[in-house]
Amino acid sequence: MTIRISHAGAMVALALGCGFAMPGAALAEWQPDRPVELVVSAGPGGGSDIFTRVVQAAITKNNLVKVPLLVVNKPGGSGSEAFAYAKDNPDSAYKVYFGTQDAYVLPLTTKVNYAYSDLKPLAAMVSDVFILWSNPKASGINTAKEFVDKAKAAPGKIRAAGAKAKDADETVVTLIERATGTDIAYIPYKSGSEAAIQVAGGHIEANTNNPSESLEQWKAGNQKPLCVFTSERLADKTVVADGMSWADIPTCVEAGIDVKNFLQPRTVWMGKDAPAEAAAYYTDLMKKVMDTPEFKEYAARNVQIVDFQTGDKYKAFLDQQIANYNEIYKANGWLLPSQ
Amino acid sequence: MGNFGQLMDGFAIALTTHHVMIMVLGVLLGLVVGVLPGLGAPNGVSLLLPLTFTMDPISAIILLTSMYWGALFGGSTTSILFNIPGEPSSVATTFDGHPMAKQGEAVRALTLAFTSAGIGALVGVLVITLLSSWVANFALRFGSPEYFAVYFMAFASFIGMAGGSPFKTLVSIMLGFAVATVGMDTISGEGRLTFGLRELSNGISFLVVVIGLFGIGELLLTIDEGYKFEGVKAKLKLSTIFRTVAEMPRYWVTIVRSALIGCWMGITPGGPTAASFMSYALGRRFSRRGKYFGKGEPEGIVAPETADHSAGSCALLPMLALGVPGSATAAVMMGGLMIWGLNPGPMLFSTRPDFVWGLIASMYMGNLIAVVLVLATVPLFAFILRAPFTVVGPLIAIICVIGAYTVANHMFDIWLALAFGIVGYAFKKLDYPLAPFVLAVVLGDKAEDAFRQSMLSSGGSLSVFFETPLVATMMAIGILLLLLPFISRFAGAVLGKGNAAEAGDGRHA
Amino acid sequence: MNISRNAMEVATALVTALAGAAVCYGAMENGIGWTESGPKPGYFPFAIGCLILIGSTATLGQVAWKSLAAGPAGESGHADSFINGPGLRTLAAFFLPIVAMTAISAWLGLYIGMALYIFYAMYFAAGFRLYSSLLTTVIVVAANFIVFEKLFMVPLLKGPILEYFGIY
Structure with a gap:
């Protein structure tokens, strides 16, 4: 029961990045002639918000676009407000939407005001990895095995914190539960950093999180990474804390939790009837953003897996993702009755 | 005193001509966005953010925080002049600030607010300077039950306060909770009280509620009272400003109490909004002039403003040390921090002391500059009130409509604000207390989340x-x-004394 | 038309009671029980709705009791007026144009709604001369346009007419 995301050859793809070709010169001529809205499916400070603002910073600093870019936060209804806005403006060439898997996962579990078919997928730029963290000082949990043992010894008593309900963090926790036959109490907070603080303060035993949200608490000795939900270990070998680097974190499979690959893609969308030339323009723009120093630094700092996906390969990836989520959510009993 | 030495280094960074210029610019911009409820501090900060991408992080954060201080002061201005709070934390300022302005003492009200805000902010920064390492660790001790307890304290201080019918207070506070419930539930991920309406699934924004309840409601009341907008009588004497500043030492008890409440709520997760409400409520209860609160009483302005700004300053520390922003504006700034390549967290203090202490030093400077600049604008704002209501009224109406729209770019929010306007008008005339309603809207969902997380x-x-x-x-x-x-x-009934004597010296205290 | 304070008290209490009932009804959808791991999502909203109902009913009772105590003649202060005819007309003359502005704005955009409203308020309500009313309108709309669209880049709703003229 895993979500498989192929990122084999990601580095090769990056090296060949320039090989991405525009279909036809006339299409490449299209340029926005008025301010462009970058619509975020999250509030200020959230992961998607920072992602979008880094894209904005990279474009602005490198003068990639001549018109002003406005970041518009639409966090309402767990972010569905942003995509409902895409439904209301299906043909706008001046609105680009930034999100995660939420764009295609939200309609599965929640009554939202848009359908996946209201969106035109442009690209996935990077993927965030997930790490299982503990507070070794307060809980005495130092390894993933100790975590599983404790959870087995006290069903329903060991707690894991995460951002929001029925979203990525809770999904990971249910995957752990199923892989290890445990019962973990999941406690949702408004954001990943709030959840991290609860663990750092010793109020909760563990949390699942993107690396950057718990990085500083790891350096301070309040949190420790137990395992990472990827198929291979992370690449970054610079020592972070306690003589450990990101590459020293075992994968969860190695550590005895059979959850192979769970990633959070950072995705870019438009309204379903957006002009093809505009979609091509923004896709190309995002490709250029990938090569800016600002964006590279962002990806490195957040220990993300860099894999720019677009076109048919990306559509196939999305279909695969939706099918996987459908399966997991069905098992969790989270699907809307109509599905 | 290691902190003191580091603060001096910080001043060396913050006091360059370049940075002082940035502070002045930031404060001025902040004043503009703060005064226009349609813009507001979060909008202003997110507009400036792209400009900071090419600046060094210290200059950038000084620009953004200065703008934030400016916006906080600007928000108090509209609270006092038009009864429209620009930020949640300046709602409590309307309770006495606006009545005082209506009585023709707008200059005094504004000066009182700005001076006490400045004092509050300075106390807050002082606390940060002295206790920085302790505060960060202390904030980590707050789990969900502690969060709930903080909110509970804020509610508890307010409940007993409201006079009049206890049933009307009950209805008012519970309606506030109901409004806070609408939208997506954090704990279950389900939509609540949306009645299948798509507009309601995004939740009801606090700003829309106060723009309607206070802004539009007050317009309707003013007309009802026969245009008795007595700003016209206000004399624009510069000396009023100085006389009011000289008046401040008289309120030292209130200032100390409010600053303490503010610092406490700023360090704990209560935040500036809870602080200003709680300080107002406790001021009303413990001040000898408590019974005049709500009618344009100076201490009713001093109490919330001092607490609001000391909490706002103190709250910056847990934000930097834990990475959990206390407000929408702070959240945008935190995003900026990460884009500049700085991760908020406990290590920020040791890895980038120049950044942290430069920022803290700039808070002293920024607030001083803000107080001076904002006092200079007082005559200008008071002048606006001299225009006839037939002109000012429609302008305020437009400000309210645009303000409600810009919260989330929804037309529905304007309709909602108009509806809350009627509610505000009817409630005020029928003596339903509005303050508990607003407090419940602000803290209701947070308190419920904390409670359910604890469970x-x-x-x-x-x-x-x-x-x-x-x-x-x-x-x-x-x-x-x-x-x-x-x-x-009970004690009063047993001891049976005190009331008459207190009422006697009330007016001349 | 004269609305007495009592009538308004009763009307308001009925409206809040209705709101309370609606909240209770809405909460039922989320489950109102208390499980082993704490309250269900609808538990608090349901309690809130009930408390609104109780508070509203008690207020109704209070009003009824007071007006009974005051006697049928209503000679004491309880029968005073909430708003009288002319007052209501002034209020409506101020509020309804704002409602109209909102309705027009939803259709033609905020700038046009704003312009029509300001012109109405200056020319018809305040009794300014035609030229000064027009001037005020232009100044207000232009100031808003510059502050929001140009300086602070906060886009307001434009509507079809402005779009047609290429203003976005």
């Missing part, structure tokens, strides 16, 4: 609220505050 982590046991000394103490204080009106009534 989830304790397996449904209520004893979690009395487990550690910290949470038990806070809950006990909360319960005490809740019972205080009954206790004092």
Whole structure:
């Protein structure tokens, strides 16, 4: 029961990045002639918000676009407000939407005001990895095995914190539960950093999180990474804390939790009837953003897996993702009755 | 005193001509966005953010925080002049600020607000300077039960306060909770009280509520009262400003009490909004002039403003040390921090002391500059009030409509604000208290989240609220505050004295 | 038309009671029980709705009791007026144009709604001369346009007419 995301050859793809070709010169001529809205499916400070603002910073600093870019936060209804806005403006060439898997996962579990078919997928730029963290000082949990043992010894008593309900963090926790036959109490907070603080303060035993949200608490000795939900270990070998680097974190499979690959893609969308030339323009723009120093630094700092996906390969990836989520959510009993 | 040495280094960074210029610019911009409710601090900060991408992080954060201070001061201005709070934390300022302005003393009201805000902010920064390492660790001790206890204290201090019919208070506070509930539920991920309406699934924004309840409601009341907008009588004498500043030492008890409440709520997760409400409520209860609160009483302005700004300054520390922003504006700034390549967290203090202490030093400077600049604008703002209501009224109406729209770019929010305007008008005329309503809207969902998170982590046991000394103490204080009106009534009945004497010296205190 | 304070008290209490009932009804959808791991999502909203109902009913009772105590003649202060005819007309003359502005704005955009409203308020309500009313309108709309669209880049709703003229 895993979500498989192929990122084999990601580095090769990056090296060949320039090989991405525009279909036809006339299409490449299209340029926005008025301010462009970058619509975020999250509030200020959230992961998607920072992602979008880094894209904005990279474009602005490198003068990639001549018109002003406005970041518009639409966090309402767990972010569905942003995509409902895409439904209301299906043909706008001046609105680009930034999100995660939420764009295609939200309609599965929640009554939202848009359908996946209201969106035109442009690209996935990077993927965030997930790490299982503990507070070794307060809980005495130092390894993933100790975590599983404790959870087995006290069903329903060991707690894991995460951002929001029925979203990525809770999904990971249910995957752990199923892989290890445990019962973990999941406690949702408004954001990943709030959840991290609860663990750092010793109020909760563990949390699942993107690396950057718990990085500083790891350096301070309040949190420790137990395992990472990827198929291979992370690449970054610079020592972070306690003589450990990101590459020293075992994968969860190695550590005895059979959850192979769970990633959070950072995705870019438009309204379903957006002009093809505009979609091509923004896709190309995002490709250029990938090569800016600002964006590279962002990806490195957040220990993300860099894999720019677009076109048919990306559509196939999305279909695969939706099918996987459908399966997991069905098992969790989270699907809307109509599905 | 290691902190003191570091602060001096910070001043060396913050006091360059370049940075002082940035502070002046930031404060001025902040004043503009703060005064226009359609813009507001979060908008202003997110507009400036792209400009900071090419600046060094210290200059960038100084620009953004200065703008934030400016916006906070600007928000108090509209609260006092038009009864439209620009930020949640300046709602309590309307309770006495606007009545005083209506009585023709706008200059005095504005000066009182700005001066006490400045004092509050300075106390807050002082606390940060002295206790920085302690505060960060202390904030980590707050789990969900502690969060709930803090909110409980804020509610408890307010409940007994409202005069009039207890049933109307009940209806008012519960309607506030209901408004806060609408939208997506954090704990279950389900939509609540949306009645299948798509507009409601995004939740009801606090700003829309106050723009309607206070802004539009007040317009309707003014017309009802026959245009008695007495700003015309206001004399624009510069000397009023100085006389009011000289008046400040008289309120030292209120200032000290409010600053303490503010610092406490700023360090704990209560935040500036809870601080200003709580300070107002306790001021009304403990001040000798408490019975004049709500009618344009100076201490009713000093109390919330001091607490608001000391909490706002103190709250910056847990934000930097933990990475959990206390407000929408702070959240945008935090995003900026990460884009500049800085991760907020406990290590920021040791890895980038120049950044942290430069910022803290700039807070001293920025607030001083803000107070001076904002006092200079007082005559200008007071002048606006001299225009006839037939002109000012429609302009305020437009400000309210645009303000409601820009919260989330929804037309529905304007309709909602108009509806809340009628509610505000009817409630005020029928003596339903509005303050508990607003407090419930602001803190209701946070308190509920904290409660349910506590229940989830304790397996449904209520004893979690009395487990550690910290949470038990806070809950006990909360319960005490809740019972205080009954206790004092009982004590008053037993002792049977005091009231007459107090009423006698009230006006001349 | 004269609305007495009592009538308004009763009407308001009925409206809040209705709101309370609606909240209770809405909460039922989320489950109102208390499980082993704490309250269900609808538990608090349901309690809130009930408390609104109780508070509203008690207020109704209070009003009824007071007006009974005051006697049928209503000679004491309880029968005073909430708003009288002319007052209501002034209020409506101020509020309804704002409602109209909102309705027009939803259709033609905020700038046009704003312009029509300001012109109405200056020319018809305040009794300014035609030219000064027009001037005020232009100044207000232009100031808003510059502040929001140009300086602070906060886009307001434009509507079809402005779009047609290429203003976005």
